[in-house]
Amino acid sequence: MQASFLRISWIARVTFLEAVRQRFFAFLLILGAAMALSSVSFRVLDFGHGELKFIADFGFGGMFLFGSVLAVVMTAQLFFSEMDNRTALTLLAKPLGRGEFLLGKFAGAWAVLAVFVGVLSALLGVVLWGREQELLLLAEQSGKVPPTFSASGLAQFALLQWLRLGVVASIVLAISSLARTFLYAVVVGALAVVAGQLQWIAQDAILKPTESPAYEALLWCTSRVLPNLQQFNIGDALVLGATGVPADAVGAVVLAGAAYMAAYVFLGALLFGRREI
Amino acid sequence: MTSAISVRHLTKDFRVGLRGLKLRAVDDVSLEIPRGQVYGLLGPNGCGKSTTLKIVLGLVSATAGEVSILGCPSATPEARRRTGFLPEAPYFHKFLTGRELVRYCARLSGVPSADVAAAVEDALGLAAMTEAADRPIGTYSKGMLQRIGFAQAVVHDPELVILDEPTAGVDPVGSAAIGRMIHAMRGKGKTIVLCSHLLGQVEQVCDRVAIMDRGRLVLEGRVEDVLSRRDRHVLTVESMTPAAREAAEAALAAHGAVVTSVTHPRRSLEDLFRELVTGSRDA
Numbered sequence: 333m334q335a336s337f338l339r340i341s342w343i344a345r346v347t348f349l350e351a352v353r354q355r356f357f358a359f360l361l362i363l364g365a366a367m368a369l370s371s372v373s374f375r376v377l378d379f380g381h382g383e384l385k386f387i388a389d390f391g392f393g394g395m396f397l398f399g400s401v402l403a404v405v406m407t408a409q410l411f412f413s414e415m416d417n418r419t420a421l422t423l424l425a426k427p428l429g430r431g432e433f434l435l436g437k438f439a440g441a442w443a444v445l446a447v448f449v450g451v452l453s454a455l456l457g458v459v460l461w462g463r464e465q466e467l468l469l470l471a472e473q474s475g476k477v478p479p480t481f482s483a484s485g486l487a488q489f490a491l492l493q494w495l496r497l498g499v500v501a502s503i504v505l506a507i508s509s510l511a512r513t514f515l516y517a518v519v520v521g522a523l524a525v526v527a528g529q530l531q532w533i534a535q536d537a538i539l540k541p542t543e544s545p546a547y548e549a550l551l552w553c554t555s556r557v558l559p560n561l562q563q564f565n566i567g568d569a570l571v572l573g574a575t576g577v578p579a580d581a582v583g584a585v586v587l588a589g590a591a592y593m594a595a596y597v598f599l600g601a602l603l604f605g606r607r608e609i
Numbered sequence: 610m611t612s613a614i615s616v617r618h619l620t621k622d623f624r625v626g627l628r629g630l631k632l633r634a635v636d637d638v639s640l641e642i643p644r645g646q647v648y649g650l651l652g653p654n655g656c657g658k659s660t661t662l663k664i665v666l667g668l669v670s671a672t673a674g675e676v677s678i679l680g681c682p683s684a685t686p687e688a689r690r691r692t693g694f695l696p697e698a699p700y701f702h703k704f705l706t707g708r709e710l711v712r713y714c715a716r717l718s719g720v721p722s723a724d725v726a727a728a729v730e731d732a733l734g735l736a737a738m739t740e741a742a743d744r745p746i747g748t749y750s751k752g753m754l755q756r757i758g759f760a761q762a763v764v765h766d767p768e769l770v771i772l773d774e775p776t777a778g779v780d781p782v783g784s785a786a787i788g789r790m791i792h793a794m795r796g797k798g799k800t801i802v803l804c805s806h807l808l809g810q811v812e813q814v815c816d817r818v819a820i821m822d823r824g825r826l827v828l829e830g831r832v833e834d835v836l837s838r839r840d841r842h843v844l845t846v847e848s849m850t851p852a853a854r855e856a857a858e859a860a861l862a863a864h865g866a867v868v869t870s871v872t873h874p875r876r877s878l879e880d881l882f883r884e885l886v887t888g889s890r891d892a
Contacts, residue, residue, distance in 0.1 A: 339717055342716045
C-alpha cells in the first residue's frame with residue numbers, strides 16, 4: 333500500500349513539474365490573474381450591483397473560464413504526451429500498475445489546478461480586500477453601511493472550484509484513456525463540461541411527468557452520469573452573502589464532487605487497463 | 610531452473626480499419642530464453658519482434674498463448690520488478706536531469722529509499738554517465754540518451770534486461786560502449802535480451818539468437834551453431850609464397866580436399882573505425 337502510494341506520488345510529482353513548465357499553463361494563469369486584477373478598473377460597469385459583487389463575479393468568471401480550459405486541455409495533453417512520446421512505454425514496463433499511473437497523472441494535474449485556483453483566489457482576495465477598505469472609508473464619511481466580503485467564504489469557494497476542476501480533469505482523463513487522439517479527448521472533454529453546466533436542465537426535466545420511457549431513461553442517465561457543475565457556483569453566497577451557506581449544503585457539494593471524481597478516475601483506470609500501449 | 614523468458618504458442622492479432630480486419634503480428638511463437646545469457650531477437654521491420662517484447666512486458670495483451678518471466682506470468686508487476694527495459698529510440702522528460710530520471714525510475718521500480726542513492730550512482734557509472742548526470746536530458750546526444758536509458762533500465766538491479774534496438778542511431782564508439790555494458794551485465798549473471806538490426810553486433814555479443822519473419826520464428830539456436838559451416842575450413846597462413854600455395858593445394862588435393870578460395874583476411878570497417886577514433890566519445 334505504501335509502495336503504491338509512493339509510486340503514485342512520483343508520477344504525480346513529475347506530471348506536476350511537466351505541467352508547470354508549460355507555456356500554456358503560464359499563459360492561462362496570467363490571463364486569469366489579469367482578469368482578477370483588472371476587475372477594479374471595470375467596476376463602473378457594475379450594472380447596478382454592488383461593486384464587490386461585480387469584482388467577485390469577474391474573478392469567479394476568470395477562474396471558471398480559464399480553469400475549465402486548463403483542466404480540459406492540460407489534462408489531455410499530459411496524458412497524450414506520455415503516449416505519443418512513448419515515455420509511458422518506459423514507465424509501464426516497470427512494476428507500476430496502470431491504475432497507479434492514471435491516478436498519478438490525475439494527482440499531478442489536480443495539483444497544478446490547485447496552484448491555478450490558489451493564485452487566482454489569492455489575487456481576487458487582495459483586490460476585494462483593497463476595494464473593501466476604500467469603501468469602508470467612504471461609508472464612514474457618508475454614514476452608509478459598507479459592503480463586506482468573507483475571506484473564509486472565498487477560501488471555501490476556492491476549494492469548491494478546485495474540486496469542480498478536479499471533476500472536469502477526471503472526466504477528461506477517463507475520455508483520454510479511451511481516445512486515440514488528443515484532439516478527440518479535448519473536444520469530447522469540452523462538450524462534457526458544457527453538458528455538466530447544463531445538467532440541471534435534465535434534473536429539472538426528470539421531475540416532470542413524461543410519456544416516453546426512452547426519454548425518461550435518457551434524462552435519468554444524463555442526470556446521474558454527468559455531474560451538475562453548476563452546484564459549485566455558490567461563490568456569491570459564500571463570499572458576499574451575509575449569512576453564508578449552511579455547512580451541510582457545502583458538505584453535500586463536496587461529497588458529490590468527490591464521488592464523481594473517484595468514479596471517473598476509476599472508470600479511466602478500467603479503460604486504461606485494457607488499452608494497448 | 611526456470612527460463613528467464615518462456616513463450617508458448619504466442620499469437621497476437623490486431624484489428625485494423627473500420628471493418629476490424631485481422632492482422633496477425635505474431636503467429637504461434639514458442640521460445641525458451643535461458644538465464645544468464647545474452648539472447649538476440651532478430652528480424653526485419655514488422656516481423657513481430659517488438660510486439661513479442663511488448664507482450665512479454667505486459668504492455669500488449671496476447672490473443673493466444675502464454676508468456677512468463679522468471680517463472681511469473683508476464684503481466685504481473687512482480688515479473689516487471691525483476692525486469693529492466695530500454696525501449697527503441699527512448700524518449701524521456703527533457704526537463705529532468707539524467708540523475709533525476711534514474712532516481713525517478715529507481716523509485717518506481719521499488720528500490721528502497723535507503724538504497725536509492727547508491728543504486729543511482731552504480732547505474733550511472735555502469736552507463737558511463739556520471740559526468741553528464743546533472744545535465745538536463747534535453748541537452749543529451751542520441752548516444753547519451755541510449756546510455757541514460759540503459760542506466761534507468763538497470764538501476765533496480767534486475768535479473769532480466771530487455772534492450773530494444775539499443776544501438777539504433779548511435780555511432781560505432783557509442784555502440785561499442787553499449788556492447789561493453791552488455792558484457793558487464795552478463796558478467797554479473799544477468800539475462801539480456803537484445804533486439805537489434807546490427808547483425809555484426811549481435812554476432813559479437815549474443816550467446817543465442819532467434820530470427821523472426823512475418824510473425825513466425827524461423828530459426829533459433831546458439832550463435833556458433835547457427836553460423837558455423839561444418840563442411841568448410843579456414844586456414845590463415847603468414848608469408849605464403851606462390852610455391853608454398855601450390856604445394857599446400859597439392860597436399861590437400863592428395864587427401865581429397867578442394868581449395869575453393871584463397872583470400873586475404875579482412876578486418877571489419879567497425880574495427881577499423883574504432884581503432885582510428887579511440888578515445889573519442891559521443892559527448
